Amino acid sequence: MCEYLGIDVGSVSTNLCVLSSDGKVLETLYLETRGRPIETISQGLAMLAQSGFRIAGVGTTGSGRFLARALVGGDVCKNEITAHAVAALHEEPNVHTIIEIGGQDSKIIIIRNGVVVDFAMNTVCAAGTGSFLDRQAARLGVPIERFGELAASARESVRIAGRCAVFAESDMIHKQQVGHPVESIVKGLCEALVRNYLNNVGKGKDIKEIVMFQGGVACNSGIVSAFEEALGMNVRVPLHCRVMGAIGAALLAKQAVKGTPTRFRGFDVAMKECHTETFICTACVNRCEVVRLMIDKEKAGFWGGRCGRWEHAGQDPGQDFPAVGSMV
């Protein structure tokens, strides 16, 4: 028996999951990244180390996927869209639409006959993502866990401008000062967020049932019911909605290794001294900020350059590697 590890390093949360070789979820972890991805991943690995899993493959995803791959020794490193799609299809082969709202971004993925045919991610503004909701909850003095319950208790909702995070906030303050009850404002905020998502991310997309809602925000029942109302459809929230990215990464790892030995460094990476250093590469005028990962004082990986010279060779390849400007 062997297991597969999936790691999704997002801006807000770092999620780990262990899948059995037949695709069952054995363990999930949802940890707050708090701007320290290395510590968080190590913490997660230390927590999993006790269970005695024999890891046969590791997949990483999320905005911190390159770091995670270098740190733990990943076999596959995939973008969040593919990871979420793979996880959703594993859960429900007939899924047609995936709504995913995380800490800093939101996406829509359209699937037909088990294949991703279209997708979109939010563009410039992070209005309507998890961190914005967190901030508003904190400002209203409402624990984010109670958001849904509070929204459900509202008799009316007030209209909040959801297009921009700054406008939404000033609109909420205004509504609050006029005297609208908190629950109506919370419900209004949920509706505004959904309206903004459908206009911005979901623009022109052919949303069909079965609709799955994934990502941390899917735990918020206020948003779920606002989606159901706006779409006139049933919205399904999978049991492991918060860690679907990690599940997808683990599934992709399983596909990728196919019996070949894993590059996993083992759970004891968590015990080692790991840190990153930044330096400015001077090979060309671009002056990229390259990140170097050190594990027990040894160079374990590079990323962040535009031309890939460091990533490619694991050290400075010198003059052999062409600079970016010369390739344009």
Next chain:
Amino acid sequence: MVSVGLPRALFHHEFGELFQTFFQCAGATVEVSPHTTREILDLGVSSAVDETCLPVKIYYGHARWLSQRVDSVFVPRVVSICPREYTCPKFLGLPDMIRRALRGSAVCSPLVDVRRRGGSLSDALVLAARELGLDERIAKKAVRSACMKQKTSSLAIREVPKGQGPAVAVLGHQYLISDALSGMDVKRRLQALGLTVYDYHMVPEPALVRIQRRVNRPAFWTYENKILAAAIWYMNQRKVDGIIQWVSFGCGPDSMVGEVVSRECRQRGVPHMLLTIDEHTGTAGVQTRLEAFADMVFWRREV
């Protein structure tokens, strides 16, 4: 000898060879600004009108970089390069914007407007030579050699890549995609993901013209017309598995044509992705989207 500065931005990505050969043959010293760096961008952003798009801000940066180093910066006023069409409205006012930002440095800005008599690109170059005090007869000869040079260099960019695997077309303004900063090496990134990459230069010119005539409502803008026609051609020829549009944040013409292209793609069931680039755009977000697009294209092929 008079020295002329050519900003490596906007039209330079299309007519760079022409400009450079012309001024060299006409007897001037030519300095072309380097590929865009953060430093050049910062120079541009700090002096540009804040409402303009990224490519114009980059142009400002190049012009300022050159202004300390040459006698005159060449900033043509490109109003129209195709009959009955215009270039982007921002190009029309470019010399005025640059002149204000450079405060006192000489700017040479002949008018290019093929809607008028004597408004062709060649006429404009001769006019520029006169303004810079160069010999007009030599300048007229220089125009001919410059045009020859331009022809050979435009043949090179028309060369179609060969590839068996899935292919995508990256469509957008040449000055956005070819720029070292705003282009983010998109073509190389896609090639690294295993895709064959096309652009609108690789569409045969007669085909572009033919499609442009058939489009319901041709736009006013030369480049947007080409982008739309190229998208339609690639889909008609079934050459691509997807279309990626590379647009600059705040680009008026592209905001319209982007929507038209996206509708054409939807109708034909071809994946389409619009990526909006601004000065703050990080490469991480772009890389994630490109990877996801590539995965989708491969996945669709498999089935």
